Amino acid sequence: MFQLPDPAQEFAQKRIIVTGGTKGTGKAVFERMMAGGGTLLTAARGEKPDDIDSDCYVQADLSTTAGVEKLAAAAQERMGGVDILIHVLGGSSNPSGGFAVIDDAGWEKELNLNLMAAVRLDRCLVPEMIRRGSGVVVHTSSIQRRLPLFDATTAYAAAKAALTTYSKVLSKEVGPKGVRVNAVAPGWIYTDASKAMVERIAEGGGISEEAARQSILDALGGIPLGRPAQPEEVAELIAFLASSRASSIHGAEYTIDGGTVPTV
Template structure:
């Protein structure tokens, strides 16, 4: 973090909870001007981050965020596309309606596409910028009974990120992907509790079943800060020759090299 330039402007979508909050707080502590987005404002803002209320699953939400950032700061240096969630029910293909598929793709894929499209022209003009798209290990190791539409949307995000990195690399802009595994966030804990209720087991038993299903050699969830630390490195000057890469942070879960 010592090599991050103070007063850079960083956007963290979905930045009020879980992984997004950990990333935003990390960048704030480094001295950056951090903008966070979510549909609802956080209960407290202890790091002086600028909040924009927006639904990034809509074109209007992305346009409003970009317009407000450029109007206030006149520049954008870092984009962390973290907004995302597994919105659909489990149960495989037969449980998923067109609406489920559309909702997952709008939030987990199109939100990043729209934000990048709106802000990239400014980065290109500056001849510098870093984009980190937060994906998921489930994009490479999908669980059909839990994450089919979500995993598909994030897999598309991975391919898009590689293509974008190739397109804008010569313009001074780096694009990378961070793919967390099972992370201890409010959404994940709610997910575990729902598994417990539907299966008539305890939350501890549901957690163990999930870890066993995913196959996490380290035997625990990641802390949000462990994801944020990698993101902090990737946006720093220490990583200035790294682009077009997808980093797994999953406790060894992905069963391939």
């Protein structure tokens, strides 16, 4: 008979990587998995934040091949491998103004951050899961793959669409070999990155931040729940998918958007 695990021990003896784990949604996921008893590792380009233990941190730019390889090597050296791989890293930094203002460098930056970081890290770490016959991968996509915003996140939306497709393909390949793969598609999450996007839209359009926030809501068609999601709410969904409670869930994508996407 299936029994619910002790929340404080749910991820005990699990070796876990959370990309983007130093801020925003990634930090919420990192803290949630740590609270469940997991052994954690994350990475970022800058110096180690004060609130993360040195044993849990690698300074690496995961938008580059070298950075991904550095994190993968650290995971092998410090933890002996990875049981759960959670990709949260992502974001958009392109200027406001639509497709015409995004040059090749802008496209490459968004694709490397939002797609290739996950592809490369999977390529480094999933083969060991296959050899072991067990493992979990969770990719964080976005509702923008279905409901793209053109003003400031064209390349981001395209990269997330590619990530969702890649996630499905990977699930078909590695599921029979014991590795579960799922994706989560958040809507608007109110993080520091979201605030920065509002500021960029306001600056680019010569409007107030309140007007910029409203423009996002209008472009999304509104949020029926009445608010953006909090990072901790997304972390709970990811933790569920990574846990044994979701042992029969595979090859799926779960939307968490307060009802933003208007279709079934």
